[in-house]
Amino acid sequence: MAERTHPGFEGAGADGELTLIDADVHQRWADESEIVQYLPERYRDDGLVLPTLLYRNPGGYFKDDEFTDDGGTPGSDLEKIVDDHLDRYGIDYAMFTGNSWLNLGAVPNRDYAGAVAEAYNRWLIEECLSVDERFLGSIFVPVRDPDRAAELIGEYGEHPQVRQVMLPGGSEVPYGRPQYWPIYEAAQEQNLAVAVHPFSEGHGVSNPPTGAGHPNNYIEWHTLLGTIFMGQLASMITEGVFVEYPELRVAFIEGGYGWVPHFMWRMDKNWKGLRSQVPWLEKPPSEYIREQVWFASQPVEEPERPDHHSHLMEMMHAEETLIFASDYPHWDGDSPVWGLPPMDDGLERAVRYENAQRLWDLPADPGDLA
Amino acid sequence: MKTRFEVCPAADLGPGERTIADLDGLSVGVFNVDGDYYALKNDCPHQRAPLCEGSLTGLMTAEAPGEFEYGRDGEIVRCPWHGWEFDVTTGESVFNPHRVKAKTFETSVEDSDDPGTVETSEPASANAGRLDFSTGTTADDADTVDTPDNGAETEDGAATDAEATTEADRYGATLAGEEPPVDTYDVDVEEGVVVVYL
Numbered sequence A: 001m002a003e004r005t006h007p008g009f010e011g012a013g014a015d016g017e018l019t020l021i022d023a024d025v026h027q028r029w030a031d032e033s034e035i036v037q038y039l040p041e042r043y044r045d046d047g048l049v050l051p052t053l054l055y056r057n058p059g060g061y062f063k064d065d066e067f068t069d070d071g072g073t074p075g076s077d078l079e080k081i082v083d084d085h086l087d088r089y090g091i092d093y094a095m096f097t098g099n100s101w102l103n104l105g106a107v108p109n110r111d112y113a114g115a116v117a118e119a120y121n122r123w124l125i126e127e128c129l130s131v132d133e134r135f136l137g138s139i140f141v142p143v144r145d146p147d148r149a150a151e152l153i154g155e156y157g158e159h160p161q162v163r164q165v166m167l168p169g170g171s172e173v174p175y176g177r178p179q180y181w182p183i184y185e186a187a188q189e190q191n192l193a194v195a196v197h198p199f200s201e202g203h204g205v206s207n208p209p210t211g212a213g214h215p216n217n218y219i220e221w222h223t224l225l226g227t228i229f230m231g232q233l234a235s236m237i238t239e240g241v242f243v244e245y246p247e248l249r250v251a252f253i254e255g256g257y258g259w260v261p262h263f264m265w266r267m268d269k270n271w272k273g274l275r276s277q278v279p280w281l282e283k284p285p286s287e288y289i290r291e292q293v294w295f296a297s298q299p300v301e302e303p304e305r306p307d308h309h310s311h312l313m314e315m316m317h318a319e320e321t322l323i324f325a326s327d328y329p330h331w332d333g334d335s336p337v338w339g340l341p342p343m344d345d346g347l348e349r350a351v352r353y354e355n356a357q358r359l360w361d362l363p364a365d366p367g368d369l370a
Numbered sequence B: 001m002k003t004r005f006e007v008c009p010a011a012d013l014g015p016g017e018r019t020i021a022d023l024d025g026l027s028v029g030v031f032n033v034d035g036d037y038y039a040l041k042n043d044c045p046h047q048r049a050p051l052c053e054g055s056l057t058g059l060m061t062a063e064a065p066g067e068f069e070y071g072r073d074g075e076i077v078r079c080p081w082h083g084w085e086f087d088v089t090t091g092e093s094v095f096n097p098h099r100v101k102a103k104t105f106e107t108s109v110e111d112s113d114d115p116g117t118v119e120t121s122e123p124a125s126a127n128a129g130r131l132d133f134s135t136g137t138t139a140d141d142a143d144t145v146d147t148p149d150n151g152a153e154t155e156d157g158a159a160t161d162a163e164a165t166t167e168a169d170r171y172g173a174t175l176a177g178e179e180p181p182v183d184t185y186d187v188d189v190e191e192g193v194v195v196v197y198l
Helices: A080-091 A112-130 A146-156 A178-189 A218-223 A227-238 A260-277 A285-292 A306-315 A345-360 B115-119 B123-135 B138-146 B161-170
Strands: A021-025 A093-096 A133-141 A160-168 A193-197 A249-252 A293-296 B003-011 B018-023 B026-033 B037-042 B055-061 B069-078 B084-086 B104-110 B193-197
Touching: A021 A080, A021 A345, A080 A093, A093 A112, A112 A146, A133 A146, A146 A160, A146 A178, A160 A178, A178 A193, A178 B026, A218 A227, A218 B055, A227 A249, A227 A260, A227 A285, A260 A285, A260 A306, A260 B084, A285 A293, A293 A345, A345 B018, B003 B026, B026 B055, B026 B193, B055 B084
Parallel strands: A021 A093, A093 A133, A133 A160, A160 A193, A193 A249, A249 A293
Antiparallel strands: B003 B193, B018 B026, B026 B037, B037 B104, B055 B069, B069 B084, B104 B193
16 A cells, blocks of 8 residues: 555645655666766776765665665665655655765866766666656766766756756855856756755865864764755855856755755845845845755754744745655655655645646656656 | 925035935935935934945946946945945935835925025035034045045035145145145135925
8 A cells, every 4th residue: 555645635646736756866776887887998997986975874874674675775776766665655756866975076087077977877867767757867967077067968968857967065166156157058958957966075076065174973964964055055146147047947955954044034134235246136045046946855854843844934935945855765864754744735735746846847747758 | 394404505515425414303314416415314224224324336237147337336325334235316225126215305405594504615614514424434434435526626615625635645646835725726605505305
């Protein structure tokens, strides 16, 4: 029996309505050779040489019940994702966000990063998206080589299930800088969203994962994921990315959302007095966020009192800005049924699928993807 | 029925200058922008800062991200506390002109009810308005108020000896003698006083 929604949520799945779009599902390869086979010959002997996360989680990084039948890493059996996640929860679309530890933003060599990104994209399209029409793809790019990134977006962005370009949270310089704009131009041209997801922070050649410096433990690192997103978002807004690309849609995935009201208030407040530094902004910064930026719910905020979450929904305009994400199959993932606190049906519909439908321009029926 | 207040002789408030006047207990900033006079309540709608004592600046706009165009120099006053910009000529804030405004008052230049007022428009007493202003601001603020046109070149003869010296120092001019060249001014006292109606 499918456990699709919590008791009391009416309307989901009825009359052609969607039930749930999941913004963050991590599929991965069972064996590295699946990717290496797509590398150009000059790198095939090297295999995957990528910076890895040095912060250790005492409980591991996965939901322990999602290891595959033969003991493989969770997320590496795509049929199991269908059975245990999509079918079980009535998920209409699941956005594949790939393996967190590719960390392409932290790879020093730009050509190699581009080669790995292309290998990933070929594997994604040929071996992942083909498994189920409900799977959506995020293509990877060598963010430190924006022209190459734009080429890859043009080359792989046309596949109907590819709806997003993935940028790692950690970067050398913030994402508003004009050097990255070829990526945004290509994404807007291809009608793809751009998502920022924690990868690369503090690894390899990326900056420390907090402005304060390198954390000591995973608990410190994981708690502050939202702060690096704040830096990226402030840069994108003030440098004028959303002015230059008014059709661009951007998602921040897995950095939480409790900080969003503070960020919008503070940026609007500062804009009133400091507007002349960024005269190209045509409206308060928060309005660009409400129109062009979305935040994924996981890891869901768990305030002291449930009604505080309701206040947060109102303060961040969640009916426009929040999208559901499970982060399947990671240890800090949220249940599609029990993760989000109670909210009224209109808001719940917006968070469960309406907002994500706008973000990725999705038809109600995956069969209509084109 | 509005109340009429005579603020200062028109000759004392040259283009680019402003004064803060206490009009029956209400603090009002009176600005001369290119020969036109504007009055704003000296009270920022944000946190009640003395708005009219902020720096005078222009309007920064942009055709595209990364580009800057500066114009309307001297027509924008920036609140001395949080930097909110207001259009001196309308009282409207730059960031939200329809909803955030400083209160404005009607101004005009008229004959004085007291003929003596205009006759006091000699260098010594012409300072009156500016002295009022300087008591509420720092020397740095005054720098932003003055423009190079306001010193020796002034046509209305309102510049004082002290100002002429200051301007001369500031712009590198050298005085011919030990005494400021007061006598060389073509003092042409403008008729009328600046009037604000509350």
